[in-house]
Amino acid sequence: MPADYPLGVGDELMIRGTGSIDIDYRAKIDRNGQISIPTIGPVSLAGVKAGDAESVIRNAVATMYKGVTISVNFGKLRAITVYVVGQANRPGTYTVSSLSTLVTTLFASGGPNVNGSMRHLQVKRGGKTVADLDLYAFIAKGDKSADIKLQDGDSIYIPAATGHVALVGKVNTPAIYELRSATDTIESILDIAGGMPIVADPRRAYLERIDASKNQPRSVEQFALNEAGLKRTLKNGDVLNVTSITPDFSNAVILRGNVDQAIRAPFLPGMHVSDLIPNREYLITRNSIKRQNGAVSTGENDKATNEAAGNIASRIGGLIDEINWDYAVVERINRSDLTVSLIPFNLGKVFSDPSSPDNVQLQPGDTVTIFSQQDVAVPMDKRRIFVRVEGEVKVPGVYQMTAGETLQSLLARAGGTTQDAYFFGTAFYREQVRMEQEINLEKAATKLENQLRLEQSKGAANARALSPTDAQAAEAQRLADMQLAKENIVRFRQMKPTGRIAFGLDPAERSFARLPQLKLENGDRLVIAAKPEFVHIFGSVNAEASPMWRSNTRVADYLNMAGLTVDADVENVFIMRTDGSVVARNTSAWAFGGIGGVIVMPGDSIVVPEKFDKETSWTKFTKGTREWAQIFANFGLGAAAVKTLRN
Known part of the structure; x- marks a missing residue:
């Protein structure tokens, strides 16, 4: 309770006294402005300030009793009636607490409407204006000097707004602002808007103005926001646009690209590239450092490295x-x-000759870009080449080769092959080939998806010609087939090309000197396999198995051992050779005149597809890509891919 609050009719007091008499009394000021305390009598309190009420009551009690300690608290306060009129959001009569102020009552009434002023909120009392509140000053600066306490019968008048201006561009609070008077300046409105940020350019401001009395009502002015510019008065409808400073560095040069970090350095007279890049270490990128740091674990883990062994x-x-x-x-x-x-x-x-013309003298605003060998490909003879050789060589490992060196050079570095090396099983992998195979695999998957959608359309069209019962059964079968086909496409996308290059080696050849004279590239991998002991059979056979390899045994012999199912498509059997090549039928005959007569080499995989005349989802919608042999050959896929599709 404010000490200066004037008590009035309806205010409630709680009086307690101890001493020669005990008092515990709740009293309300009556219409005569008094309270009546038992054994004491009436006490006048109307107009008495709340801070003085206790002393007034103590003095009244002291006239009858001595040595009484008095304490006074306040209960429910009286209500007052005020009127909210003019351009109010919800005009009307409001009953509010006697402690209410102009601001609290405005919030309770919803404040001004869209046409009402926020800068002239007036309190009228007894025919006079006793307060004129600028709500902008209250909201922006917390100025409550005009926020007076209301009295019973006061009227809050909200006049119409006199005009508005817009602040756009680089101001702290761009918005539409109401003018308080015709003398409002740019400075006063910017002050309410919180001023300008550091990036605002006070040298350039644009003021758009409308003057309906002119032939060309719209005009624009440019001026600086100096002392004179800030004193300019604003008019209703003005738009002030404060521009930003130009984000240009007049004294800087930029270094970017394959560097430690891109920087904007200050330009100095006579500056050269060598001044911007003092040494070669400035060109070690953050990614390179991360790779170096990531090679060793820094935690308490027992692992010595963060990288997987493979x-x-x-x-x-x-x-x-x-x-x-x-x-x-x-x-x-x-x-x-x-x-x-x-x-x-x-x-x-x-770096080698700083006095050469290549050490270009820089100018302010220059941008120096450094490239890696991946950004702009360099000739083969200038590229670093690290190649891995594994398997049946005497010293397997990673070797740094020079431009132009071949597979034979790599084998020589590795000490040559061991006696267990299997020439026909030689596998060579290249990253660029793997990337190309991956792109082609995605194209094939997209083609299969298009075929699936076409089959869906055809199936829906054919169902219309069937009876309701047959149509329902056909639709159920179609949906089941399509779902299975979609699952197979997902499996198809999960197949990972290896980047293997099939050399088309002669199975009878034994000399590694007959490997192609292929020039090595960075990231190449050569695997010299040991001679496998098994042959693998997949697909529509009675028992998928890996029987022992036998010399001079043909495809037909192994299929007789595995047994063909009734759905086996014997005309499209193909062999995935251990050298990475794929052998498919080259004649309509089976037996020894076709693929059945091909001699199987150690490690070969024989794949028996299903017949395409069987009405299944996968076989039905993949009729356009029957040549699976070609798919496996083009994408460098191995026997694991066959398992992926079947599972």
Whole structure:
């Protein structure tokens, strides 16, 4: 309870007294402005301030009793009636607490409507205006100097707004603001808007104004927001646009690309590229450092490395992004005509011979870009080449090769092959080939999806010609088939190309000197296999198995051992050779004149597909891609892919 609150009719007091007399009394001020305390009599309190009420009551009690301690608290306070009129959101009569102020009552009534002023909220009392509140000042600055306490019978008048202006661009609070008077300046409105951020350009502001009395009502002015500009008065309908500073660095040069981190460095007179890149270590990228740091675990784990065992060998040689030392470029803007020129230079010579013309002298605004060998491919003879050789060689490992070296060079580095090496099982993998195979596999999957949609359309059209019972059965079968086909497409997408290159080796050849004279590339992998002891049979056979390899045994012999199912498509049997090639039928005859007569080599996989005339989801909608042999050959897929499709 504020100490200066004037008590009035209806206010409730709780009086307690101890001493020569005990008092515990709840009293309400009556219409005469008094309370009546038993054994004491009436006490006048109307108009008495709340802070003085206790002393007034104590003095009244002291006239009758001595040594009495009095305490006074306040209960329910009286209500007052005020009127909210004018451009109010909810005009009307309001009964509010006698402690209510102009602001609290405005919030209770919903404040001004869309046409009402927020800058002239008036309290009228006895025919006079006793308060004029600027709600902007209250909201923006917390100024409550005009927020007076209301009295019974007060009227809150909300006049119409006199005008509005808009602040756009780089101001802290862009919005539409109401003008308080015709003398409001740009400075006063910016003050309410919270001023301008640091990126605002006070040298350029644009004021759009409407003057209906002119032939061309709309006009725009440009001026600086200096002392004179801030004192300009605003008019209803004005739009003030404060621009931002130009994000251009007049004294900077930029380094970007394959570097430790892109920077914007200050330009110094006589500055050259070597000043921007003091040494080669500036060109070690953050990704390179992450790869180096990631090679060793820093926790308490027993593992000595964060990498999986199968990845360590493949990552050797890739700790640092290789720099293109022959080509880097300076981009320079000619500010007179806004053209861009490129100044290429040899980055290697910047470090080996700083006095050479390649150490370009820089100008303010230049951008220096450094490339890796992946950004701009360099000639083969300038690329680093790390190749892995595994299996039946005397010293398997990762070797750094020079440009132009071949498979034979790699085998020589590895000490040659062992006596268990199997020439026909030689496997060679290249990353670029794997990427191309992956793209082609995705194209094939998309083709299968298109065929599936076509089959769905045809099935729905054919169902219309059937009886309701047959149509229902056909639809159920169609949906089941389509679901299974979709699942097979998902499995198809899960197949991972290996990047293997099939050399088409002669099964009878034994000499590794007959390997192709293939030039090596970075990331190549050569696997010299030991001679397998088994042959694998998949597909529509009675028992998928891996029988022992027998010399001079043909496809037909192994299929007789496995047994064919009734759905076996014997005309489309194909062999996945251990050298990565695929052999399919080349004649309509079976037996020894066709693929059945092909001699099987150690490690070969014989695949027996199902007949396509069987009405199943997978076989039905894949009629356009029957040549699975071609798919497996093109994508470098192995026997694991067959299992993926069947499972």
